[in-house]
Amino acid sequence: MAKAFIFMMCPVGIAVALLRRYAWAVPAGPAARGDVPERLLRWAVGLLSARRAEWGQAMLGELDHIEGRGRRWRFAAGCAGAALLLPPWGRAAAAVWAMVVAAAGAAGVYAATIVRYRLGAGDWVSAAIALVFLVSFTLAAATLLRRPGVAVPGLLGGLFVALTWLALSGFTFYGVTAPMTAPWTPLIAEVAVPVLVGVAGTLRGGSAAAGRRTARLAAVSAGLGLYLYATIAVAVLGVGGPPEDTGWTVSYIVSDRLGNNVIKHLVVVPLVTATIGWAAAAATARIRPRLATSVASVPLTAAGPAGEASRHPVTTPQEAGPAVRVRSWHRTAYLLLLCAAVAAAVFLAAASGLRG
Amino acid sequence: MQRNRPPSAQAISVLRALAADPARWRYGYDLAAEVHLKSGSLYPILVRLADRGLLETSWEPGRGSRPPRHLYRLTLAGREYVAALAPTRAGRAVPRPRSRWSEA
Numbered sequence: 001m002a003k004a005f006i007f008m009m010c011p012v013g014i015a016v017a018l019l020r021r022y023a024w025a026v027p028a029g030p031a032a033r034g035d036v037p038e039r040l041l042r043w044a045v046g047l048l049s050a051r052r053a054e055w056g057q058a059m060l061g062e063l064d065h066i067e068g069r070g071r072r073w074r075f076a077a078g079c080a081g082a083a084l085l086l087p088p089w090g091r092a093a094a095a096v097w098a099m100v101v102a103a104a105g106a107a108g109v110y111a112a113t114i115v116r117y118r119l120g121a122g123d124w125v126s127a128a129i130a131l132v133f134l135v136s137f138t139l140a141a142a143t144l145l146r147r148p149g150v151a152v153p154g155l156l157g158g159l160f161v162a163l164t165w166l167a168l169s170g171f172t173f174y175g176v177t178a179p180m181t182a183p184w185t186p187l188i189a190e191v192a193v194p195v196l197v198g199v200a201g202t203l204r205g206g207s208a209a210a211g212r213r214t215a216r217l218a219a220v221s222a223g224l225g226l227y228l229y230a231t232i233a234v235a236v237l238g239v240g241g242p243p244e245d246t247g248w249t250v251s252y253i254v255s256d257r258l259g260n261n262v263i264k265h266l267v268v269v270p271l272v273t274a275t276i277g278w279a280a281a282a283a284t285a286r287i288r289p290r291l292a293t294s295v296a297s298v299p300l301t302a303a304g305p306a307g308e309a310s311r312h313p314v315t316t317p318q319e320a321g322p323a324v325r326v327r328s329w330h331r332t333a334y335l336l337l338l339c340a341a342v343a344a345a346v347f348l349a350a351a352s353g354l355r356g
Numbered sequence: 357m358q359r360n361r362p363p364s365a366q367a368i369s370v371l372r373a374l375a376a377d378p379a380r381w382r383y384g385y386d387l388a389a390e391v392h393l394k395s396g397s398l399y400p401i402l403v404r405l406a407d408r409g410l411l412e413t414s415w416e417p418g419r420g421s422r423p424p425r426h427l428y429r430l431t432l433a434g435r436e437y438v439a440a441l442a443p444t445r446a447g448r449a450v451p452r453p454r455s456r457w458s459e460a
Contacts, residue, residue, distance in 0.1 A: 052403070054413075054426075055399060055402075055403055055426075057424075057426070058384065058399075058413075058425075058426030059384075059395070059399060060423065061418075061423040061424050061425045061426055062383065062384045062385050062395075062425060062426065064422060064423045065383075065385065065422070065425060066385055074394070074395070075385065075395045076395075077396070078394040078395035078396030078397070078398075078399075079395045079396060079399060080396075081396040082395065082396045082397075082399045082400050085400075086399075086400060086403065
């Protein structure tokens with residue numbers, strides 16, 4: 001029950017995050033258009049290394065002078081693509097390659113297992129779905145790894161999450177294939193560990209945004225690693241390992257385990273880790289107000305490169321007036337909803353553990 | 357380490373467009389329109405040219421609430437480079453409407 005509740009709360013958490021980001025956000029400044037092309041480009045140029053930050057501002061400044069929806073879209077999309085690929089990537093390149101190898105390895109083992117056990121067309125469809133997840137995770141990791149101060153805590157967080165799940169399964173292929181029966185495992189793996197990752201990422205990064213990104217990178221890297229491990233386990237064990245229901249054929253058992261791996265390691269683990277970690281990051285920033293300020297997107301300045309006078313100078317609450325009061329109310333509502341969701345998840349997980 | 361690969365046809369078309377009036381500062385969007393390059397191809401080219409010292413950049417201060425704009429023109433080295441390039445690669449610097457992502 002607790003697992004189901006935590007899993008169901010994840011979409012709620014994501015919805016709250018999206019509401020907070022887009023619906024309740026105060027515009028960046030009086031002249032900011034805030035349309036989708038500008039948001040897309042702001043996000044993309046935020047991935048550029050400090051050495052290339054000026055080029056990001058150049059793209060944003062140019063976009064502001066382009067009229068017409070289609071033209072703005074084309075320009076922003078092209079620049080975003082360039083910003084995503086523009087070197088230097090530094091040490092992030094090695095981590096991205098590691099992710100690519102893990103994803104390709106998992107997909108290769110999945111395909112080899114299907115061929116070896118002569119599974120049906122439905123399994124190839126499952127493999128294609130898994131491949132979509134793997135590619136998405138790799139792309140997500142590639143963007144997160146380029147964010148300043150996210151790579152190391154995110155990858156360490158992912159290692160921590162993956163090791164916890166493996167420890168709870170006894171570090172064996174048998175254990176990772178079998179369902180976790182201990183009643184306290186959901187509380188540890190799905191609540192405590194993501195909370196730790198989110199809190200640590202926030203404290204280390206100095207902002208809620210850094211904590212959220214750390215949790216997201218930990219989620220995708222742990223999901224990739226665990227999925228690779230679990231897929232190898234199925235390939236090695238075949239019909240061995242934990243006993244299954246009588247009457248199941250070899251191909252059915254292998255197919256079922258491969259499908260379970262996709263659900264558990266490519267959906268549940270990343271979703272729960274990212275969402276609970278996000279909530280923990282937000283709560284940590286609230287508890288320690290000096291951390292609450294999010295890392296701003298690339299600053300656009302009046303006279304050129306960052307460091308000079310800001311185009312959208314920070315206003316005091318008195319100057320901002322009603323806008324700040326409205327945002328304050330929204331933030332309070334958001335915080336209450338967040339706390340209620342986390343408290344309910346923790347309570348139900350604990351209740352489930354005690355009942356078991 | 358800076359790699360000095362030969363410039364692509366698209367990079368040469370950008371260099372030529374800039375060399376047409378070397379003293380004039382140019383906007384990125386106008387440059388892209390002139391040489392029929394998408395922004396995703398133009399900016400990596402500009403970055404690489406600037407890294408190689410062939411291009412200098414400046415900022416046009418924003419007016420009112422408008423943001424500043426980045427400006428580009430050839431350096432002296434850039435002008436010399438284009439001048440040296442012209443006799444040998446003139447026929448290959450034909451801009452193409454559809455460009456590759458990684459061109460620079």
